[in-house]
Amino acid sequence: MASSEEDGAGGGSLEEKEKGRKRRLGALATAWLIGYNIAMTAGWLVLAIAMARFYMQKGTYKGLYKTIQKTLKFFQTFAVLEVVHCAVGIVRTSVLVTGVQVSSRIFMVWFITHSIKQIQNEESVILYLVVWTVTEITRYSFYTFNLLNHLPYFIKWARYNFFIILYPVGVAGELLTIYAALPYVKKTGIFSLRLPNKYNVSFDYYYFLIIVMASYIPLFPQLYFHMLWQRRKVLHGEVTVEKDD
Numbered sequence: 001m002a003s004s005e006e007d008g009a010g011g012g013s014l015e016e017k018e019k020g021r022k023r024r025l026g027a028l029a030t031a032w033l034i035g036y037n038i039a040m041t042a043g044w045l046v047l048a049i050a051m052a053r054f055y056m057q058k059g060t061y062k063g064l065y066k067t068i069q070k071t072l073k074f075f076q077t078f079a080v081l082e083v084v085h086c087a088v089g090i091v092r093t094s095v096l097v098t099g100v101q102v103s104s105r106i107f108m109v110w111f112i113t114h115s116i117k118q119i120q121n122e123e124s125v126i127l128y129l130v131v132w133t134v135t136e137i138t139r140y141s142f143y144t145f146n147l148l149n150h151l152p153y154f155i156k157w158a159r160y161n162f163f164i165i166l167y168p169v170g171v172a173g174e175l176l177t178i179y180a181a182l183p184y185v186k187k188t189g190i191f192s193l194r195l196p197n198k199y200n201v202s203f204d205y206y207y208f209l210i211i212v213m214a215s216y217i218p219l220f221p222q223l224y225f226h227m228l229w230q231r232r233k234v235l236h237g238e239v240t241v242e243k244d245d
């Protein structure tokens with residue numbers, strides 16, 4: 001995260017003015033991130049409560065996705081800002097790692113679960129929804145408390161331990177959901193472009209989905225090892241990283 005503690009009072013020299021500008025940007029960025037992380041924590045909490053209420057009232061998960069879909073789409077799409085945060089440098093994390101994480105989630109929400117209605121009641125959808133919800137409540141509350149310099153140890157512990165189980169389980173939920181979508185994609189030809197057409201190009205969404213599923217094999221271990229690395233750094237202080245705000 002960009003620091004709000006750069007030295008230098010707003011004096012007259014160019015150098016001092018630059019330091020003052022940096023400090024203001026740091027404070028602004030911090031305020032924005034606190035607001036953003038509080039909103040995201042609240043959004044995922046609302047989702048958790050809605051899911052629990054639905055299940056307690058109806059005794060089934062059938063129809064759950066339909067009930068919570070608007071909130072899910074809104075908050076998961078809003079996560080695009082995380083890539084922007086990295087790109088503009090207000091959080092110090094990789095655009096690539098965050099980009100893969102966010103784009104795969106947005107893809108799951110809009111191009112799989114929203115678009116292929118027949119799979120919305122699959123157990124695998126509920127599986128990834130529960131896993132994402134637990135992950136995001138933990139992750140955004142971690143960032144919020146961290147920015148406020150009041151981070152309870154159990155939140156830090158949860159952020160860097162839950163993922164060990166939740167990440168593979170979430171990935172399994174996502175892959176099973178894409179797999180369940182394949183027959184419908186083949187039957188309806190959704191998002192596919194067949195020849196002949198005026199652009200003279202063809203695109204088969206069915207095979208595209210198989211490529212997406214295959215791409216989890218090289219990409220998921222990289223995200224997982226990235227998190228294991230962060231865990232070692234944060235929980236065990238095994239690496240010291242120079243912070244250059």
Ligand SMILES: CCCCCCCCCCCCC[C@@H](O)CC(=O)SCCNC(=O)CCNC(=O)[C@H](O)C(C)(C)COP(=O)(O)OP(=O)(O)OC[C@H]1O[C@@H](n2cnc3c(N)ncnc32)[C@H](O)[C@@H]1OP(=O)(O)O
Binds near residue numbers: 100104163
């Ligand atoms: C178009 C089709 C695309 C298809 C692609 C197919 C490929 C798919 C392969 C990928 C599969 C992913 C599946 C995934 O969706 C499954 C799940 O998520 S299951 C649930 C479990 N998942 C997790 O636990 C991981 C959740 N994700 C993340 O944690 C992040 O996205 C990740 C980028 C992986 C985290 O990495 P990061 O480096 O950011 O870790 P840190 O949290 O330690 O943060 C590092 C520093 O940045 C600061 N930071 C980051 N974000 C914020 C923020 N919002 N506000 C404030 N500060 C932030 C953080 O504090 C650290 O700063 P410092 O070092 O100064 O303390």
